[in-house]
Amino acid sequence: MWTLSGFSDEISPDFTEQCEVVSGLGMRYVEVRSAWDVNILDLTPDQLDTIKKTLSTYGLKVSSIGSPIGKIAVTDDFAPHLDRMRHAADVAKLLEAPYVRIFSFFLPRGDDPAGHRAEVIDRMRALVRVAEEADLILLHENEKHIYGDVPSRCLDLIRSVGSPYLRLAWDPANFVQVGVRPYTDAYAQLRPHVEYVQIKDALFADGSVVPAGQGDGEVAATIRALRHDGFDGFFSLEPHLAAGHATGGFSGPELFTTAWRAFTGLLDTEEIEYA
Numbered sequence: 001m002w003t004l005s006g007f008s009d010e011i012s013p014d015f016t017e018q019c020e021v022v023s024g025l026g027m028r029y030v031e032v033r034s035a036w037d038v039n040i041l042d043l044t045p046d047q048l049d050t051i052k053k054t055l056s057t058y059g060l061k062v063s064s065i066g067s068p069i070g071k072i073a074v075t076d077d078f079a080p081h082l083d084r085m086r087h088a089a090d091v092a093k094l095l096e097a098p099y100v101r102i103f104s105f106f107l108p109r110g111d112d113p114a115g116h117r118a119e120v121i122d123r124m125r126a127l128v129r130v131a132e133e134a135d136l137i138l139l140h141e142n143e144k145h146i147y148g149d150v151p152s153r154c155l156d157l158i159r160s161v162g163s164p165y166l167r168l169a170w171d172p173a174n175f176v177q178v179g180v181r182p183y184t185d186a187y188a189q190l191r192p193h194v195e196y197v198q199i200k201d202a203l204f205a206d207g208s209v210v211p212a213g214q215g216d217g218e219v220a221a222t223i224r225a226l227r228h229d230g231f232d233g234f235f236s237l238e239p240h241l242a243a244g245h246a247t248g249g250f251s252g253p254e255l256f257t258t259a260w261r262a263f264t265g266l267l268d269t270e271e272i273e274y275a
Helices: 015-024 045-057 079-094 113-134 151-161 172-177 182-193 219-229 252-269
Strands: 003-006 029-032 061-065 099-102 137-141 166-170 194-199 234-237 243-245 248-250
Touching: 003 061, 003 252, 015 029, 015 045, 015 252, 045 079, 061 079, 061 234, 079 099, 079 113, 099 194, 113 137, 113 151, 113 166, 137 151, 137 194, 151 166, 151 182, 166 182, 172 182, 182 194, 182 219, 194 219, 219 252, 234 252
Parallel strands: 003 029, 003 234, 029 061, 061 099, 099 137, 137 166, 166 194, 194 234
Antiparallel strands: 243 248
16 A cells, blocks of 8 residues: 655645645645745744644644755855754654655756765765654655766765665656656666655656656656565655746646646556555
C-alpha cells in the first residue's frame, strides 16, 4: 500500500482550503511548504498552532516539511542558514513530520561543481548533525542548478556524508530539466538511497511541467521498478501545472486534482494499491 501526499500550497494560499481539497480527494497526508503565502519556516507560533489544529480537524498528517533549507548560494553566509535548519527541525517536531526536504546549494553559473564540492559537503554534514540530534530524516531533492542536480552528485552527497539521516527525494521533472532520463540514467545507482518520491513530470523539449505520465520523466517505468523492489513510502504530488518559481509552484484546486487523477490513473493501470 503506497501512501499519497502532496504540496498542499499548490492548491491555495489558504490553509483551510488546502486541507479541504486534499481530504476531499481521500488523501491522508500533506507536505507543508507554505500557508497564507508565508513559507513554513517564517510562520508565527500562532500560525503554526492554527496549522496543527486545522490538520487535526481534517484528519490529516504531515509527511514532510517542504523546507527551503539549502536553497541559497553556496557562497552565501551559512551560519544563519544553519540556525534556520534548527528551526526547521523544531517545526517538524511540532507538526510530527518524519522528514524535512532540503537542497544542496546553488552554484555560480558556469563554475565547475568540483570547485565547490568541499564546501557543499561540509554544509550538508552540518545540516545532518542537526537532523541526527532531532531524530529526523533529511530528504535531498535534486533541484536544478544545485550541487546535487545530477545522479552522480546526488550519489556523491549520500556517500560522502555517510549518515542514515540523509536520504534522497526523487523528482523526475527536475532530472528531465537538467537533461537526465530519470529511470534510464539514475534509477539503478540511486534506488538504494531513495526514501521519498515527488510526483512531477516534464518535457525534454522545453522543460515544461506536465501531469505524471505525460512527459519524459519515465514515471510509469519508475513506479513499476519501485513496486518490484518493494518500495513502501510516500509519493508527494508537486504538480507545478500553473506556475513554478524559485520557492515553489502553484496549480490551483482544479489542476491539483488533474495531477492527482493522472498519477492515481497510472497506479490503477499498474494495479498498485494506494491510500
